[in-house]
Amino acid sequence: MDTIEVKELTKFFDKDVKAVDGISFSVQEGEILGFLGPNGAGKTTTLNMLSTLLRPNGGTATINGHDILTEPDAVRRSIGYVFQDPTLDIELTGRENLDFHGRLYGLDRNTRQQRIKEVLELVQLTDRADNFVKTYSGGMKRRLEIARGLLHYPKVLFLDEPTLGLDPQTRRSIWEHILRLNQEKKVTVILTTHYTEEADYLCKRILIIDFGKVVVLDTPNKLKERLQGDVVSLTFKDTAAIEKFRPLLEKKEWIHKINVVASGNNYAAMSRMMQTSPQMVNSMVDNEKTIQEETSPPKDTEQAVFEKNIQFSGEQCSKCLNLLLDNGGHRIPEIVKLAEEAKVILESVELRKPTLDDVFLSVTGRNIREEEGSFIDMVRRHRIMRQARGKPTRN
Ligand SMILES: Nc1ncnc2c1ncn2[C@@H]1O[C@H](COP(=O)(O)OP(=O)(O)OP(=O)(O)O)[C@@H](O)[C@H]1O
Ligand SMILES: [Mg+2]
Incomplete structure (x- = not known):
């Protein structure tokens, strides 16, 4: 047993x-x-x-x-x-x-x-x-x-x-x-x-x-191993470039899958919010009530620590596409040429093996870093992070 x-x-x-x-x-x-x-x-x-x-x-x-x-x-x-x-x-x-x-x-x-x-x-x-x-x-x-x-x-x-x-x-x-x-x-x-x-x-x-x-x-x-092949990660100058380039990639039958990489939307929103009003965020957790007014910006380095945590979990990129394909190394020149012809600026091209992030995306159709929880869940998470770092929270 x-x-x-x-x-x-x-x-x-x-x-x-x-x-x-x-x-x-x-x-x-x-x-x-x-x-x-x-x-x-x-x-x-x-x-x-x-x-x-x-x-x-x-x-x-x-x-x-x-x-x-x-x-x-x-x-x-x-x-x-x-x-x-x-x-x-x-x-x-x-x-x-x-x-x-x-x-x-x-x-x-x-x-x-x-x-x-x-x-x-x-x-x-x-x-x-x-x-x-x-x-x-x-x-x-x-x-x-x-x-x-x-x-x-x-x-x-x-x-x-x-x-x-x-x-x-x-x-x-x-x-x-x-x-x-x-x-x-x-x-x-x-x-x-x-x-x-x-x-x-x-x-x-x-x-x-x-x-x-x-x-x-x-x-x-x-x-x-379920995801056979390679991942080619493309970083673009802006999201408009992605919108322009993606349909061209979709026509290539040798690309098995195209995924938009997470932007850490809610964390980014949260992070922005902390810039304006950390007290407001805490009060939302405590009372689960709507935002009433803005208060002063944070005076400590919390923002920096918060950003570091985001960075570690890899939630930085808002302008990326991941392509799943065979023989990625051989296909890169073709992808770069296609971008040049379409006058789309590629900031970087990276070749790698599939990770568990790719697996998650492939089996669920969603990105694990999209943070689908409610806003209150997200705020709660921030409070846990504060407590883990020994900072007081209002109870
Ligand atoms: N006591 C509760 N009353 C009502 N809904 C709840 C309660 N506990 C959890 N839920 C809801 O059940 C779902 C699953 O929550 P759960 O806490 O198990 O998720 P989780 O996978 O642990 O998430 P996280 O990564 O945020 O910790 C969520 O939609 C959550 O809002
Ligand atoms: Mg949980």
Whole structure:
């Protein structure tokens, strides 16, 4: 029997919208399975059902042989959960946060001490264990949450967006910690992410989820092999150039697929908004009410950090076309000539192998970076990023 077996799991919050729409999959012992999907795809809702926090409207699942519907206590003992939203008490020290969690699980004093020592070593926080969490960096907080999730020796760990809002270097270090606990402690992991590079690096298999449904489930390599051929990425001077050139490319039968690369629309809109009114953004999350008035621009470097996060997730290009074709290298001169004849300015031409971004686009018809969530979802995400970096938010 697999460690996790999920059958037709379904959740709807209102009659028309199924957050999770009858998904089935299984996870083998010791595997890291990635849930890759855009905002609102149903990732957190699935984890919440598997961890017995939400009751499904249909279907069921077993974890470690225990049914989530009929044996919730046994399921909870089998799992650790690192939530998408930070849940540490920043007025306590790292050790105190862990101790509190150990008490909740009924661990006696000696066991708590020994396990706290062990998990702190695993995430390399021993030196900072007795400092207040409010003095920790975003990456240290995330590592402490992972340590906390492991304290009761769960066989299964759910990591919901483990590196959201972290800088690339910290993100890398969290990846190494996840791999280490998976290898050393033999913990089976489901992790959710909308970072394709994260799923590619960490996961033995990737489940692409979109609109609450499983779109594909396979190893990263097999997913990429589905897209036979090369990708040629074209960057143009402006979007008018794309509009002019695309119909010409569409006539070429040797181009299998033409994709417009994401512009990070909502993040860009969000970023613009932060330039004018960060307070307004926060108040929208708090009250979910409409914008009333503009206030002063941000005075710190938040904008710069925010942009950096966008950059890392590759959401910079608003003037690109990706072409999927065979023998890309041989076709490039032909593409350049076509652009010259059409008097379209090409700023760059890049040849590469398909990535998981291309796979996502190909199987869903949408770009994972298009961020289809509501505006409020997007604002919430910004708040999580603020919290991950230790900045206060209004509650
Ligand atoms: N408690 C709730 N009440 C109503 N709708 C909800 C609730 N929780 C989630 N939803 C909706 O269910 C859908 C799936 O949400 P979910 O949080 O599972 O997405 P996700 O894949 O985790 O997205 P993200 O990447 O933004 O975290 C979304 O449309 C969301 O708005
Ligand atoms: Mg989520």
